Amino acid sequence: MKRSLPLIFAFVVGIIVLISEFIPHRPFNQIVSTLENWFMIISGFAILLGQISLIRMNANKIANRLPDWQYHLAGLVSFALMLIFGLLWGMQETPGLMGDGQGISAYLGSKPFDYLFENAYMPLSATLFSLLAFFIASAAYRAFIIRGFESNLLMITAVIVIIGRTSIGTMLTGWLPESLSFWHIPNLADFIMEFPNSAAQRAILISAGLGIVGSSLRIILGIERSYLGGDK
Amino acid sequence: MKHGMVLVFLFTITILCANSFHATDSPWDDGKAIDLFWELSPMTRQVSIHRLNENGNPVEVHKSTLAEGSFTDYGLEANTHYQYRLTAYFADDNLTLMADSNTREQWFFLRKLGFLLLLLIVSCAIIYYIRAARNGNEFFIRRIAGLDSMEEAVGRATEKGRPILFVPGISDLDDIQTIASLTILSHLAERSAEYNTELIVPCRFSMVLSAAREVVKEAYIKVGRPDAYKADNIFYLTDDQFGFVAGIDGIMLREKPAANFFMGSFYAESLILAETGFATGAIQTAGTAQAHQLPFFVVSCDYTLIGEELFAASAYLSKDPQQLGSLKGHDFGKLMIIVLIVLGVILEILGISALKEFIAGAVS
Numbered sequence: 011m012k013r014s015l016p017l018i019f020a021f022v023v024g025i026i027v028l029i030s031e032f033i034p035h036r037p038f039n040q041i042v043s044t045l046e047n048w049f050m051i052i053s054g055f056a057i058l059l060g061q062i063s064l065i066r067m068n069a070n071k072i073a074n075r076l077p078d079w080q081y082h083l084a085g086l087v088s089f090a091l092m093l094i095f096g097l098l099w100g101m102q103e104t105p106g107l108m109g110d111g112q113g114i115s116a117y118l119g120s121k122p123f124d125y126l127f128e129n130a131y132m133p134l135s136a137t138l139f140s141l142l143a144f145f146i147a148s149a150a151y152r153a154f155i156i157r158g159f160e161s162n163l164l165m166i167t168a169v170i171v172i173i174g175r176t177s178i179g180t181m182l183t184g185w186l187p188e189s190l191s192f193w194h195i196p197n198l199a200d201f202i203m204e205f206p207n208s209a210a211q212r213a214i215l216i217s218a219g220l221g222i223v224g225s226s227l228r229i230i231l232g233i234e235r236s237y238l239g240g241d242k
Numbered sequence: 243m244k245h246g247m248v249l250v251f252l253f254t255i256t257i258l259c260a261n262s263f264h265a266t267d268s269p270w271d272d273g274k275a276i277d278l279f280w281e282l283s284p285m286t287r288q289v290s291i292h293r294l295n296e297n298g299n300p301v302e303v304h305k306s307t308l309a310e311g312s313f314t315d316y317g318l319e320a321n322t323h324y325q326y327r328l329t330a331y332f333a334d335d336n337l338t339l340m341a342d343s344n345t346r347e348q349w350f351f352l353r354k355l356g357f358l359l360l361l362l363i364v365s366c367a368i369i370y371y372i373r374a375a376r377n378g379n380e381f382f383i384r385r386i387a388g389l390d391s392m393e394e395a396v397g398r399a400t401e402k403g404r405p406i407l408f409v410p411g412i413s414d415l416d417d418i419q420t421i422a423s424l425t426i427l428s429h430l431a432e433r434s435a436e437y438n439t440e441l442i443v444p445c446r447f448s449m450v451l452s453a454a455r456e457v458v459k460e461a462y463i464k465v466g467r468p469d470a471y472k473a474d475n476i477f478y479l480t481d482d483q484f485g486f487v488a489g490i491d492g493i494m495l496r497e498k499p500a501a502n503f504f505m506g507s508f509y510a511e512s513l514i515l516a517e518t519g520f521a522t523g524a525i526q527t528a529g530t531a532q533a534h535q536l537p538f539f540v541v542s543c544d545y546t547l548i549g550e551e552l553f554a555a556s557a558y559l560s561k562d563p564q565q566l567g568s569l570k571g572h573d574f575g576k577l578m579i580i581v582l583i584v585l586g587v588i589l590e591i592l593g594i595s596a597l598k599e600f601i602a603g604a605v606s
Contacts, residue, residue, distance in 0.1 A: 032358050034272030035347040036320075049416055053449055060448030060478035067477045078496050138484040142510065145517040149541040211533045214549040218531035220364065220575040221553030222418050224568050227368050228557070229421065233564050236425035236556050237457065 017232040024230035064089065095122040167202060174199020263328040263339035270352035273320030273345045278328075280339075282309045286330045294325040320347045356601040363578060368571025375567030383566055388527050388545035389558050395501035395525045396433040404500035405440035405475075406430070409490060409515065411506020411530070412483060415449040418553075419531055423506035424450075424457050425556035426529070430503065431461035435470055443476040444493060446486045451478045487511040491518045504528040504543070505552065508535045516542030529555065 023045065030038035068082040076082075099111030101123040111121060118125045154165040173179040179195035186194050192201070228234035261282045268275035278291060286309040292300035293315060303326075304313045318324060325342040375381065399406045408430060410423040427443065434441040441458065445451040455476045462471040479489040491514065494502065502519040504512070505528070512528075512535040519526045520542045528539035529547030539546045547555060550572060557565030582601070589597050 032351050032354055033349060034351055035349045039272055039347070053414065053447070056448035056452060058448075060445075060451055060481075063448075063451060063478040064480075067474055070474060081492065081496075134488075135482070135484045138488050138514070139510065141514055145513045149513060149517055149538065153541045214531075214533045214536065216579055217572075217576060218533075218549035218553070220572045220579075221531070221550030223361065223364050223575070224368055224550075224572045225418060225422055225553040225556075227365055228565060228568055231369075231372075233372065233562075233568065234425060234556060236428035236560070237421050237453065238460070 013235070013238060016238055017235070021230055021232060024226065028230075092123060092126060095126065099123065101127075170195060171199045171202055174202075261330065261337060261339060263326075263341045265324070265326050265341040265343035267343055267346045268314060270348050270350060272351070273347035274318050275314050275316045276318060276324055276326075276343050276345060277312060277314050278304070278326060278341065279312045280310065280328055280330075282330050282337075283332070284309050285332050287333065288331040290329045290331070292327045292329070294327060300327060318345050320345050360578075360601070364571065364575040367574040367578075368568050371567040371570040371574070372564050373567075375563040375570075379567075380563070381566055381570045383558065383569055386547065386551050386554070386558055388529065388547045388551065389555055391525070391527055391545045392430060392433060392559070395503075395527060396430070396437055396439060398525055399434075399500035400437040400439045402500045405442050405497055406434055406501045406503070407490075407493065407497075407499035407519075407524070408441060408443045408503045408505070410443065410445065410450055410454060411504075411508055412446050412486060412511065413507035414447045415453055417507050419507040420450060422553050422555065423529070424453055426503070426505050426552075426559070427454060428457045428461050429556070429559040431458040432465050435462045435465045435467040438467070438470055440472070441475060442493065442497065442499065444479045444486070444490055445477065446479065446481060446483075448478055451476065483509070483511060487514050490515060494518050494522050494524070498522055499524055502526045504530075504539065505547070505555075506530065508532055508539075513538035513542065519543075 026038065026041055027045070030042045033039075065086065068086045070076075071082045072079050072086070096106065098106045098108045099114065099121050100106035101121060115121050120128065150168070154161070154168060156162050156165060173182070174195045174197075179199065183194045191197055225234065229237070261280075263278070263280045263282075265276050265278050267273070268277050280289060280291075282289065287307065289304075289306045289308065289311070290302060291304040291306075291313065293303045294300055303315050306313070315324075315326075321344070323342065323344050325340065328339045328341070330337045330339070371381070396406065408427055410427060411417070411420050413420050415421070431441055433439075443454050443458065445454055455473060458476055459468075459471050459473070462468050479486050493499070494515075495518065499522070502515075502524045504515055504519075504526070508515070508528075508530050509532065512530070512532075516526060516528060516539055526543040527545040527547070528543040529552040530536065530539065531549050531552055533549070536546065536548055554569050554572065557569050582597070586597050586601075589595070
């Protein structure tokens with residue numbers, strides 16, 4: 011029963027959603043939006059589960075003084091601060107339990123929750139995202155090291171696209187006559203991006219689409235059961 | 243004077259007779275659109291169409307300079323009556339025309355007929371191969387290096403006495419890539435339970451957390467090691483994209499997992515994760531259907547599951563004949579698409595675009 015009920019549920023819901031994709035008439039269109047709402051409601055309740063997991067995991071590490079427990083303490087303190095500030099004084103236009111906190115808002119320039127969000131969370135998030143630039147450089151360096159025919163081809167293509175996307179590309183081959191405009195580096199870069207690159211990406215997307223169809227069918231028909239935790 | 247009045251009269255008649263505006267329910271849809279058509283005098287300079295709401299207040303829905311044209315007003319309520327007002331502006335005059343229609347839900351999206359046929363053909367092929375596998379037919383499935391490496395990765399983690407890190411993507415449970423990643427997690431958890439190697443699974447969403455816990459727990463029970471299951475190793479980090487990445491990077495740098503698995507849906511954070519993992523020297527396997535993130539994983543990971551390989555992983559790892567049969571169905575789908583592409587190119591060269599329009603959903 012523990013297995014068969016979810017399987018029956020997956021089959022029925024899967025078939026309804028599939029049918030509703032092609033039948034726009036009621037009740038199918040309404041059932042799908044209802045199912046989506048159910049998902050949102052269940053997700054909302056599940057947030058509590060996440061918070062409990064977060065607190066328990068961090069508290070255990072702090073209590074047992076495991077290596078680097080200070081980081082976990084910082085995480086818990088940050089979580090508690092945001093929660094308390096949000097509950098007490100709210101955020102943006104929404105008031106908290108103690109109203110809008112006009113006194114503290116006048117001192118900080120905004121509500122405490124918003125102040126921390128803009129001055130701590132946003133810079134931290136932007137910092138992490140900006141690391142991407144350095145990671146791209148290190149990854150590109152490794153990718154472009156010439157080891158064989160394929161990596162050689164990759165490097166040549168990448169150099170054309172990189173130069174073609176900058177003003178240097180225009181400058182280098184800008185003198186070419188109209189009849190040879192295809193060999194103008196920005197045009198070559200556009201060609202690479204528009205044709206070979208798009209073709210490869212579409213091939214991946216088409217095969218992924220087929221994979222999704224197959225995977226969904228296996229789940230709907232109950233052949234694929236690993237996501238339920240087992241085969242039996 | 244009399245001659246001039248006749249000319250003005252004739253001009254007015256011409257304008258009135260040549261102008262038409264009508265509204266009809268969009269055919270074969272979900273009843274949330276109305277098609278508007280107008281045919282006005284060539285002297286029209288501008289056309290403005292307003293939808294009149296319940297109170298009779300006009301809301302502009304379209305503006306055009308074309309004397310003859312059409313427009314589809316989307317986002318309407320099904321089975322509702324709508325009124326439209328068209329105002330045509332001429333050099334020194336304007337004309338107002340009214341039209342109305344009811345939206346009606348239909349029983350079939352005709353423009354999706356092409357999709358339906360393709361889906362039916364592929365589904366039938368998959369079911370056919372599954373049945374063939376049930377009847378004992380054996381199919382050749384090509385090797386997928388990224389999945390064969392799972393044993394190697396678990397073995398290495400066991401030898402080093404370090405944990406395995408599995409990231410089930412950054413999407414919620416409503417993404418099929420997350421489901422696919424959980425099926426891989428199930429097989430990985432079995433291996434890690436057999437080898438008694440620690441498995442760490444950080445999750446971005448609570449729904450994924452509860453599903454991942456269930457999957458890992460069942461896998462440990464299946465191999466007879468329920469005592470080795472640690473619920474605290476599968477935990478929630480944060481819903482925030484970069485907060486989640488920072489958390490995983492911290493785990494990689496502190497715990498130094500011997501093997502990292504990044505399976506599921508990834509976006510801008512893919513390279514940050516993969517490069518940090520590379521810096522720690524872990525053996526890395528990634529899999530995603532996000533075409534834009536694949537190059538990052540290919541560069542930084544030892545093995546990458548590309549597109550459909552992620553969805554084929556569970557079938558490949560289970561060695562279950564029925565599931566392997568379904569992979570043959572994928573291959574049939576690929577063959578069909580290759581044939582359709584070649585046929586489409588030939589027909590387009592010949593100037594026949596019926597096939598392209600049919601598949602693109604242009605039939606209405």
